[in-house]
Amino acid sequence: MPESEYNPPPLPQPFTNTPASQITPIYQGAEAHLYKTTFLSPPIPAALKIRPSKPYRHPILDRRLSRARILQEARCLAKLVKEGVAVPALLGLDWEGNGKDGGGSWLVMEWVEGCVVRVVLERWEGVIKARQGYMGGIEGEEEKVVRRLLRRIGGAVGGLHRAGVIHGDLTTSNLMLRPFSRIGDQKGNVDSGEEEEGGSSDMEGDIVLIDFGLASQSSQDEDRAVDLYVLERAFGSSHPRTEEFFEEVLSGxxxxxKGAGSTLKRLEDVRMRGRKKSMIG
Ligand SMILES: Nc1ncnc2c1ncn2[C@@H]1O[C@H](COP(=O)(O)OP(=O)(O)O)[C@@H](O)[C@H]1O
Ligand SMILES: [Mg+2]
Incomplete structure (x- = not known):
């Protein structure tokens, strides 16, 4: 969709008075709209996530559903921040979000610098494809950087599960890579613009988990294993060139x-069921 055609819905209160220059639409999905804005004074960058009300749903059901989902998301974020898991901090929310045209519920959270892992991996795949042609292999350094990234992803998901939260929608679009702070890094080369060949330096950073709209709380191996399985399938379909390194996610x-071993064991059962299902269906 060309940008000029994107007509974001009217903002709910209290954002109706926010000047357009201070609130930028960045994403429109089926369920949510995302804006980059600021919060507090002096302002810090923030992400505003709005779940617009659905005109086709009965208004009482609609309010109940959107309230339940935004509260679930907010609860998970608050819990995870407390547990020290890398997620954006929750700054505020309103589950009714009355606007002129029905509004919708919203929450404001810390803005995460960087970009989603999906984009990082697509860039990496693009570099390899361009250099070696479709059948080309992957060189040592390229393999190392992607392995490191995947291992950190596994660590992040493990941290989430350790805290007793199941993500419910683990894809590479719901993982962000926040670059390590460049200020005063070991080399002291603050923003020198130096990039390693193949762009490996832009694959370093912290993994931050986002999008807890389908999250739930559970410490069951089964639920954790399904979470991992969903991620494994997402890698297989979106990033076929990284599939051979998925073992790094599992090592991380x-x-x-402590309980990771038994979840990984359970993952084997979940995979088996998945294969059977795809053979029948
Ligand atoms: N806290 C954040 N900081 C920066 N960008 C974000 C943040 N949260 C979400 N985004 C961006 O907005 C997109 C959609 O957000 P997400 O919560 O995944 O919505 P949806 O439920 O529609 O998938 C993400 O893929 C990411 O690019
Ligand atoms: Mg998402």
């Missing part, structure tokens, strides 16, 4: 908390 996961 294994090291991240």
């Amino acid at each position: 996961y294994r090291e991240s908390y």
